[in-house]
Amino acid sequence: MIKKLLVNNRIRAQQVRVIDETGKQLGIMPLREALQMAAKQNLDLIQVADKTEPPVCKLGDYGKYLYKEEKKERLTHKRKTNEIKGIRLTFNISSHDLETRANLAGKFLNKGDRVRVEMPLKGREKALGDFAKTKMNKFLEVLKNIIPIKIERELKREARGLTMIISKNQHAQ
Incomplete structure (x- = not known):
């Protein structure tokens, strides 16, 4: 099951490491600036790794991101059934x-x-x-x-x- 992810205004960190849709690192920036960047591009800011300091956030469509993660999870379950x-x-x-x-x-x-x-x-x-x-x-x-x-x-x-x-x-x- 996919864990609950923090998106947009639910992210609590002051500084975040931002990655764009293609996976290119945009660097460490204040949360407010990252949210403005996401809003300009009509995208969501999704916190993908909260254990790191600063947390890693990705720019992208939240619905698409969830769909891709569920698809990955289904594939791993299919592989494990081979007994x-x-x-x-x-x-x-x-x-x-x-x-x-x-x-x-x-x-x-x-x-x-x-x-x-x-x-x-x-x-x-x-x-x-x-x-x-x-x-x-x-x-x-x-x-x-x-x-x-x-x-x-x-x-x-x-x-x-x-x-x-x-x-x-x-x-x-």
Whole structure:
């Protein structure tokens, strides 16, 4: 959420550092002079940084400034939604369960998330790594029929089993 900004006569500082619409510094001047300059150009004087001494004020249309700030905030929220979701497959997973997990992974990928596919191996399953790899490849084939995918991290054997990270392939139609 955007904080309340001080505009025009609500600014309380005696001296302000003024920046014009293009970002060019006009220097430090008394508040009264900065307000007169803004009034001559039919613009607002917006205090953008109050922690500095003297505070930084920008000449510009207050409505446009608010719109740009909200737009920036929305973009940062969009970028943060990209998470890694986890799908866990078992060694003896049935074909129907495999399809169900592939559909779930497809939903995650459509939302823009990346998916970590895990297959934990226990006991004797660790010795049958080739069978586990074929199960993972079958999962990928089922998933490729649903949505185009890109493998971000290849199938890798770790201490507890097999893992890989996949994402939606943006370039394939």
